[in-house]
Amino acid sequence: MYRDEKRSWMKHLDFTILDMLMMELALILAYGWRFEHAWLFNHELYVRIAVIALLIDVCVVFFSEAYTGILRRNKYQELRSTVTHCAVVWGGVLVYMYATKTSVEYSRQMLFVFLGLFIILSYFSRVVLKRVIRKRKLEDQNKAWMLVVADTHTVEQCLNEIAHDKYTDFKVSGVVVIDQDMRGQMIQGIPVVASADTFMEYLRTNVVDEVFINGNTRSSSEALAAEMVELGITAHISLINTKQMVPNRRIENYGSFIVLTSSMHIANARQLFVKRLMDIAGGIVGLALTAIAFVIFAPIIKIQSPGPVFFKQVRIGKNGRRFNFYKFRSMYVDAEERKAELMKDNEMSGNMFKMENDPRIIPIGHFMRKYSIDELPQFWNVLKGDMSLVGTRPPTEDEFLNYEYHHKARLGIKPGLTGMWQVSGRSDITDFEDVVALDTQYISNWSLGLDIMLLFKTIGVVLTGKGSK
Numbered sequence: 083m084y085r086d087e088k089r090s091w092m093k094h095l096d097f098t099i100l101d102m103l104m105m106e107l108a109l110i111l112a113y114g115w116r117f118e119h120a121w122l123f124n125h126e127l128y129v130r131i132a133v134i135a136l137l138i139d140v141c142v143v144f145f146s147e148a149y150t151g152i153l154r155r156n157k158y159q160e161l162r163s164t165v166t167h168c169a170v171v172w173g174g175v176l177v178y179m180y181a182t183k184t185s186v187e188y189s190r191q192m193l194f195v196f197l198g199l200f201i202i203l204s205y206f207s208r209v210v211l212k213r214v215i216r217k218r219k220l221e222d223q224n225k226a227w228m229l230v231v232a233d234t235h236t237v238e239q240c241l242n243e244i245a246h247d248k249y250t251d252f253k254v255s256g257v258v259v260i261d262q263d264m265r266g267q268m269i270q271g272i273p274v275v276a277s278a279d280t281f282m283e284y285l286r287t288n289v290v291d292e293v294f295i296n297g298n299t300r301s302s303s304e305a306l307a308a309e310m311v312e313l314g315i316t317a318h319i320s321l322i323n324t325k326q327m328v329p330n331r332r333i334e335n336y337g338s339f340i341v342l343t344s345s346m347h348i349a350n351a352r353q354l355f356v357k358r359l360m361d362i363a364g365g366i367v368g369l370a371l372t373a374i375a376f377v378i379f380a381p382i383i384k385i386q387s388p389g390p391v392f393f394k395q396v397r398i399g400k401n402g403r404r405f406n407f408y409k410f411r412s413m414y415v416d417a418e419e420r421k422a423e424l425m426k427d428n429e430m431s432g433n434m435f436k437m438e439n440d441p442r443i444i445p446i447g448h449f450m451r452k453y454s455i456d457e458l459p460q461f462w463n464v465l466k467g468d469m470s471l472v473g474t475r476p477p478t479e480d481e482f483l484n485y486e487y488h489h490k491a492r493l494g495i496k497p498g499l500t501g502m503w504q505v506s507g508r509s510d511i512t513d514f515e516d517v518v519a520l521d522t523q524y525i526s527n528w529s530l531g532l533d534i535m536l537l538f539k540t541i542g543v544v545l546t547g548k549g550s551k
Contacts, residue, residue, distance in 0.1 A: 094149035094152060096211065096215075097149050097152060097208065097211065098139075098140075098143050098149070100204075100207050100208065100211055101139065101143075101167070101204050101207075101208075102136055102139055103207075104200065104203040104204045104207050105135055105136070105139060105168075105171065105200050105204070106132060106135075106136070107199075107203060108196050108199035108200040108203050108204075109122060109128070109131070109132050109135065109196055110122045111195075111199055112192045112193075112195040112196035112199055113125070113128055113192055113196075115192075115195055116189050116191055116192040116195065117189075117192075127184075127187060127188070128188075131175060131178075131179075131188070134175060134178050135171060135174075135175050138171050138174035138175060138178070139171050141174070142167065142170050142171055142174070142531075145356070145529075145530040145531050145534065146167075146170070146529065146530070146531035148163065148166075148167050152208070152212065153212060153215060153216065157209065160205065160208060160209065160212075161205055164201060164204050164205040164208060165201055165205075167204070168197065168200045168201045168204055169197070169201075171200075172193075172196070172197045172200065175193075176193075225250075225251060225252055225253045226251060226252040226253070226291035226292050226316075227252070227253055227255040227289050227290055227291045227292070228252045228253065228254050228255065228290075228291065228292040228293065228294060229254075229255065229256050229257070229258055229275070229276075229290050229292075229293045229294070230244070230245065230254055230256075230257050230258070230272075230293075230294045230296075231257075231258040231260060231281070231293055231294065231295045231296065231297065231306070232257070232258075232259065232260070232295075232296040232297075233259065233260050233261040233262075233296075233297075234259055234261055234262050234264075236296050237257060237259060237269060237296075238269065238270070240294065240296050240320075241254065241257070241269060241270045241272060242270070244294060245270065245272060246270075252291070252292055254272055255272075255275075255289075255290075256272065256273055256274070256275035256276070256284075257269055257272050257273065257274045257275065258274070258275065258276045258277070258278075258281050258284075259274055259277060260277070260278040260281075260297065261278070262277070263277040263279075264277070265277060265280070275288070282309075285310075285313060285315065290315055291315065291316065292315065292316040292317070292318065293307075293310050293315055293316070293317050293318065294318045294320070295307055295310075295317060295318065295319050295320065296320040297320075303319045303320070304319065307319050321333075332348055345494075346491065346494055346522070346525050346526050347525055347526055347527075347528050349528065353529070353530055356530055357470065357530065357533065358467075360471060360530075360533070361464050361465070361467075361470050361471050362465065364461070364464060364471045365461045365462070365464040365465030365471075366465065367461075368458060368460075368461025368464065368465075368499075369461050369462060369465065371458055371461075372458040372459055372461055372462075375410070375455055375458050376391070376410075379391075379410060379446065379450065379455065382446045383410065383411055383412075383444070383446065386444045386445055386446055387411070387413075387414050387415060387444045388415075389411065389414075389415040390411060390415075391410065391411060392408055392409070392410065392411060392459055393408070393409045393410070393411040393412075393413070394406055394407070394408055395407050395409075395478065396478075396479055397476035397477065397478060397479075397497070398476055398477050398478070398479060398481075398482040398493065398497075399468055399469070399476055399493070399496060399497050400493060400494070400495060400496045400497070401490075401493055401494065402482070402490070402493060404479070405463065405468040405469075405476075406463075406468075407460070407463060407468075407476060408459040408460060408462055408463060409456050409457060409459055409460065410450060410455065410456040410458065410459060411444075411447075411456075412443055412444060412446070412447030412448075412450045412451055412456040413440075413442045413443050413444060413447060414442055414443075414444060416442075417442040420441075420442055421442075453544055453545075454544045457499060460499050461499070464499060467496075468496075468497075469496055469497050469498060469499065470495075470496040470497070470498045470499075471498060471499055471500065471533070471537060472498045472499070472500055472501055472532075472533040472536050472537060473495055473496045473497045473498025473499075473501055473524075474492045474493070474495060474497055474498060474501050474502075474503070474521040474524065474525075475497060475498075475501065475503060475504070475517070475521075476497035477493075488518070489514075489518055491518070491521075491522050491525070492517075492518050492521035492522055492525070494525050495524075495525050495528070499540075500536060500537065500540040501520075501521065501524055501536065502520040502521060502523060502524040502536065503517050503520045503521060504540060504543065505536055505539040505540055505543050506520055
């Protein structure tokens, strides 16, 4: 029987609980320092903060997946991760205080001491726990014993990849070279225990829990794996070496085929569900703001430029899907027809059009664009599912038709109201390749935490009108 590795956010429950304990201890110590050895849990106001901090910590872990790769981090990487985690939780506590109008009731000295203690206790406790876990893994006598089966051309590479990782749940106990009899020799300190002819006999008389097979052909590997399974031994077949080929690999079943799936980024169902939930909630709030803006700006738009209040245009969405894109009209009704004559003044290099002091913009349009008021109707696109709150800018059909191959990578996710480009300067960025780089960076590193960070940055950009033209 083979124990599958846990892949959910619960995988590092030990570190999650440890951070929570250190956070509560930091609160207790900070409170005792500020109020002369008083006991925090005798004060209802601070007990409430202790509970809120726990809930915020759970949310941060849930959204940011803060413990991914924690055993492989060095001390400096761990310090950076710890400071970030603690600061976000602490910031969440401050937001709660501000939202409930109770910030004046808490000691500022205690809160800052709490943050310092939280970082120190959390960091050192993580370091200690990692040492314990690493030592336990190194000394684990219950690790599965694995044989590596390969030919002389690939055996070194196989051992480089899988035999020297300290944190695996298996130990490579021997090598089987299938195209040459090398019994008695050592490869990277691991003995060659059998050849193709003596392999089955070795399995019969020795302890073997798992076998990693990198055979000459797929059919020979599958046939050998079938024999292993009949013997009660777990078999791992090397499908393809993807170190230099594809990122973000997953093995999946399609009908009777086992396939290797790769993408710029692979998100799990929980992450996508929460992202869509955020879009729905944001879409509802955004449409309420759109209704208010309509009452204020619709008459002005009509007076300054007779015609429809809303501007509708076909845009390109995820992987080339077309959808109707909505904005408050900030230009004269003949703006699209006049675009061709203004292309000589385009300030963007590439497949986008941007122009300072665009003569097609109506007077109120400059104000609406500066503070992104014209973008508000796109919340309808978000609610429908054509767009997301955070994503990449949807191109026009003309822009899309002029894309080069690598440009289409930026369409690998739903377009968004905001994104990396919008919070990095918007119209101040004049090279389309820089826009593509920012968008692909966003897709490759996407997380719920990144979306939330970009939303907060967008609020600042909108309120200041930074980078808009």
